[in-house]
Amino acid sequence: MQTKTYTNLDPAFRWLTLASGLAVVLLVCGILYTLVIGAMPALKQFGFGFLVSQSWDPAFKEFGALSSVYGTLVSTAIGMLIAVPLSMVIALFLVELAPPGVSRLVGGAIELLAAIPSIIYGMWGLFVFAPFLADHVQPRLAALAPGFPLFEGPPMGIGMLSAGIILALMVLPFITSVTRDVFHMVPAVVKESAYGMGSTTWEVTRKVTIPYGIQGVVGACFLGLGRAIGETMAVTFVIGNRHEISASLFAAGNSIASTLANEFTEASDELYLGALIELGLVLFGVTLLLQLVARWWLRRTARKMGAVR
Amino acid sequence: MDKKFTGLLRTILVTLTALLFCSGPALAAATINGAGATFPYPVYGQWAWLYNKETGVKLNYQSIGSGGGIKQIQAKTVDFGASDAPLQADELDKSGLLQFPMIMGGVVPVVNIPGIEAGKLKLSGATLANIFLGKINKWNDAALVKENPSLALPDTAITVVYRADGSGTTWIFTNYLSKISKVWQDSIGNAKAVKWPAGVGGKGNEGVAAYVQRIKGSIGYVEYAYALQNKLAYSLLQNQAGKYVAPTSATFQAAAANADWAKAEGFYLVLTDQPGDESWPITGASFILVHKEQANAATAKAVLSFFDWCYRKGGGTAEKLDYVPMPEKVVSLVEKAWAEQIKADGKPIWP
Numbered sequence: 001m002q003t004k005t006y007t008n009l010d011p012a013f014r015w016l017t018l019a020s021g022l023a024v025v026l027l028v029c030g031i032l033y034t035l036v037i038g039a040m041p042a043l044k045q046f047g048f049g050f051l052v053s054q055s056w057d058p059a060f061k062e063f064g065a066l067s068s069v070y071g072t073l074v075s076t077a078i079g080m081l082i083a084v085p086l087s088m089v090i091a092l093f094l095v096e097l098a099p100p101g102v103s104r105l106v107g108g109a110i111e112l113l114a115a116i117p118s119i120i121y122g123m124w125g126l127f128v129f130a131p132f133l134a135d136h137v138q139p140r141l142a143a144l145a146p147g148f149p150l151f152e153g154p155p156m157g158i159g160m161l162s163a164g165i166i167l168a169l170m171v172l173p174f175i176t177s178v179t180r181d182v183f184h185m186v187p188a189v190v191k192e193s194a195y196g197m198g199s200t201t202w203e204v205t206r207k208v209t210i211p212y213g214i215q216g217v218v219g220a221c222f223l224g225l226g227r228a229i230g231e232t233m234a235v236t237f238v239i240g241n242r243h244e245i246s247a248s249l250f251a252a253g254n255s256i257a258s259t260l261a262n263e264f265t266e267a268s269d270e271l272y273l274g275a276l277i278e279l280g281l282v283l284f285g286v287t288l289l290l291q292l293v294a295r296w297w298l299r300r301t302a303r304k305m306g307a308v309r
Numbered sequence: 310m311d312k313k314f315t316g317l318l319r320t321i322l323v324t325l326t327a328l329l330f331c332s333g334p335a336l337a338a339a340t341i342n343g344a345g346a347t348f349p350y351p352v353y354g355q356w357a358w359l360y361n362k363e364t365g366v367k368l369n370y371q372s373i374g375s376g377g378g379i380k381q382i383q384a385k386t387v388d389f390g391a392s393d394a395p396l397q398a399d400e401l402d403k404s405g406l407l408q409f410p411m412i413m414g415g416v417v418p419v420v421n422i423p424g425i426e427a428g429k430l431k432l433s434g435a436t437l438a439n440i441f442l443g444k445i446n447k448w449n450d451a452a453l454v455k456e457n458p459s460l461a462l463p464d465t466a467i468t469v470v471y472r473a474d475g476s477g478t479t480w481i482f483t484n485y486l487s488k489i490s491k492v493w494q495d496s497i498g499n500a501k502a503v504k505w506p507a508g509v510g511g512k513g514n515e516g517v518a519a520y521v522q523r524i525k526g527s528i529g530y531v532e533y534a535y536a537l538q539n540k541l542a543y544s545l546l547q548n549q550a551g552k553y554v555a556p557t558s559a560t561f562q563a564a565a566a567n568a569d570w571a572k573a574e575g576f577y578l579v580l581t582d583q584p585g586d587e588s589w590p591i592t593g594a595s596f597i598l599v600h601k602e603q604a605n606a607a608t609a610k611a612v613l614s615f616f617d618w619c620y621r622k623g624g625g626t627a628e629k630l631d632y633v634p635m636p637e638k639v640v641s642l643v644e645k646a647w648a649e650q651i652k653a654d655g656k657p658i659w660p
Contacts, residue, residue: 058475059483059498126519134523154466156524158509241473241510252509258473262512265347265374266475266501273376 035281041274050278056243058263063275065282067243071160071253072286075235076228078164078249079171083228084221086168087175092205094176095183107180114173122237125166130157130238133165138250152248156240161249163239167231171224178223182216183209218298225294229287232257256283341612344371345378345391348477348532349412349595352632353391356623360615368615375477375501382406382598388612390598393477394501398575407601407650409576409643410594411616413565413633415533416482417556417591419541421521422448424461430544431456431553434489434582434590437546440528441469441486442493443507448526463526469508470520470529475501478514481593482530485581530591533561534631548590549582556589561633563587565594570639576646594635599651606653613647613659620644 036043042050042063053064090110094103134157141151186209194204210217240252241262256279267273343353350372357368373381375392382390383404391411401408418437420430432440436452439445445452449462472479480501487494497503509524511517514535521529521541533556536543545553554560567585568578580592597616603609620643624634635643647659 055504057498057504058502059500059504126516131523154468154524156468156509158520158523236473236512237516241512242508243504254473254510262474262510263502264475266376266477268376268379268501 032281032284035277035284039274039278039281041271042278043274045271045274050275051282054243054245056259058267058269058272061269061271063272063278065256065279067245068254068256068259068279069282069286070245071163071239072229072255072257072283073290074160074249074253075163075167075239075255076225076290078161079167079228080221080225082165082168083172083175083224087172087179087220087224088210088217090172090176091179091183092209094180096201096205096209107177110173110176113169114177118170118231119233119237121166121170122234125162125234125238126158129166130162133157133162142250149247150249153246153250155250156252158238158240158252159248159250160239160253163235163253163255164249166234166238167228170231170234171228174227175220175224178220179213179217182213182220185216186212214302218295218302221298222291222294225290226287229290230257230283232261236261256280256286339365339611340367340369341389341608341615342369342387343378343389343391343597344373344381344387345598346375346393346477346595347372348393348414349391349632352412352623352627352630355626355630356615356619359623359626360618364618366611366615374475376475379598382600385600388599388608392596392598393593394480395577395579395594395596396575396598398577401575401598405601406598407575407646408596408598409616409646410578410635410639411597411619412627413561413580413592413594413635414631415556415561415564415589415592415633416478416485416530417533417536417541417543418528418530418546419518419521419536419543420528421523421525421542422465423463423525425542427540427542428545428555429457429460430542431547432544433547434485438486438490438493440467441471441505441507442490442497443469446507465526468524468527469505470517470524470527471505471508471510472502472514472517472530473510473512476513477501477593477595478530478532479503481579481581481591484579484593485591488582537631546590548586548588549584550586550588552586554587554589558628558631558633560587560589561592562636564589564592565633565639566636570642576643592633601650601652603651603653603658606656606658609651609653609658613651617644 046053046063050063050065052066054066055062055064056067094107098106134155138155138157142155145151190212191204191208194208199207235255236258239254239258241254241258242252243254246253259279260276264276267276350370353370357370361367375394378390378392379396381387396406396408418432422430433456436445436456439452446467448465448467453462480499483497483499483503487499497506509520511520511529514531517529517531518535518539518541521527531541536556543556545555547553563585564580564583567588568580568583570576570578576596580594582590583592599612620635620640627634644659648657651658
């Protein structure tokens with residue numbers, strides 16, 4: 001046996017990584033280019049009006065993206081509002097409080113949740129969760145706040161609220177398992193010194209564990225956001241698929257992804273197809289914008305909490 | 310030992326290669342490719358399987374949707390396309406296509422009203438249109454009570470359930486409503502997906518069925534086969550002759566038989582609102598598209614032979630799956646059109 005020094009492998013490795021990195025950029029550019037070309041008929045026909053019109057009328061060839069964009073943002077927001085705090089609490093429980101056996105068991109269960117295909121969530125949502133929501137949850141919410149515009153209308157079990165909750169369940173395992181791993185990496189020495197100063201568990205969690213891991217938590221949230229905003233099948237099943245903006249969370253709505261899933265196969269008309277592809281383009285833009293805004297906001301929060309970077 | 314093994318290996322390889330070369334061209338000649346509508350997919354699939362068992366000819370059908378089927382046949386990437394909605398004569402001419410009806414089905418209104426069973430509720434076309442327009446929004450509306458004096462209709466709000474995905478079913482349904490209601494025709498129109506004035510949308514027949522079963526006081530529309538298999542509460546409909554009929558394969562057949570196919574250019578005929586005492590008013594056919602100018606006479610002949618077999622021997626299979634075969638009268642018209650219009654090198658292919 002003899003050891004070789006692979007001196008000429010270094011440049012090759014550099015080129016390989018560079019090429020791989022560039023391939024991603026190239027892919028994104030390619031997608032963008034294809035979307036713009038495909039959307040051209042609709043771009044020419046509707047221009048900027050596409051973004052602010054709520055009308056979606058394939059029979060008379062009038063298309064607008066507003067209700068789909070609204071539905072995408074609202075359902076994602078509901079999902080994230082539920083999933084982020086819940087994931088944080090679960091992760092903290094697993095890392096700080098749970099006995100090792102319980103922690104392993106719950107952790108395994110959560111990773112199992114992440115492996116369930118989205119169509120299963122959709123079918124479960126439609127056949128099990130929606131009836132439950134309609135019979136037990138929605139009537140109570142409506143009775144709790146009579147006349148409150150968010151909870152108005154008949155309790156159907158399907159609609160924006162159901163879509164948001166299903167999304168929360170779907171992104172929960174992703175955010176939880178990443179957050180848990182991040183919290184695990186907080187050095188025991190740091191925590192123990194805090195305990196040694198007389199801190200309570202709550203103080204250690206709030207002042208040591210969370211600030212130390214905040215960057216990782218932010219990353220976990222992005223992962224969840226990315227999944228929630230583009231989720232298709234599960235949302236299509238439970239959102240009610242109505243091209244309309246309504247104030248009530250009980251009402252049916254739609255999202256960009258659900259519209260595409262529903263209408264792409266039978267869209268034979270050029271303009272109709274163009275409008276659908278333009279919706280894809282809008283989703284591309286919305287995702288980018290949301291990522292930028294969320295990143296800026298979370299960076300600011302992170303800095304406030306004293307993260308180092 | 311080692312040598313023996315290599316010898317064996319060589320023999321196997323040689324045999325395999327020989328097999329590949331022998332079966333390759335034979336397979337290629339005996340495969341028909343088609344793509345399009347999802348609605349007739351179960352019956353096309355069954356037919357293909359039976360036909361393959363009988364003749365050895367393989368049929369590969371991709372149910373990618375009517376829109377995709379039309380695109381693929383225009384691009385000549387498949388031997389035939391399939392569409393739930395017929396193409397207009399000028400569209401056919403533009404791409405040099407021949408269109409003919411292959412199989413029929415009906416669209417059936419289904420309801421969820423507590424205490425009302427399948428086949429009890431009577432609806433006229435005008436009432437149906439007004440419900441889907443959102444103008445009639447209670448089950449005890451005067452118009453409904455007048456048509457159903459013997460039923461105890463509750464004071465429940467009506468929730469309309471429609472197909473959220475673009476579909477041939479919606480095309481046929483809105484075609485009927487457009488024929489019945491001027492308001493529908495002007496404000497909503499006839500398409501595979503429309504701007505519904507009221508209600509919620511389910512994905513696919515199964516989505517609509519699930520929503521209807523879920524929501525009390527709802528009304529939706531599904532394929533006949535689907536209503537039957539899921540035991541949904543279908544309604545009776547008043548046809549052009551003023552009679553209330555139930556959806557059965559007999560009433561679909563009646564609609565097709567009473568329609569005037571001979572006068573329909575390019576078989577552009579929608580079977581909604583047809584005359585006849587027995588006709589179910591929302592009947593539709595699914596269509597096949599082939600090129601009039603065929604490059605390869607043998608392939609074209611194989612395609613037509615398959616469809617001929619379906620017309621002659623496929624009826625039983627279709628009925629078992631709750632589809633309705635085309636009446637004899639229409640089949641002879643279709644085959645006449647094949648003989649006259651489909652050509653390879655200027656020569657007719659059929660029969």
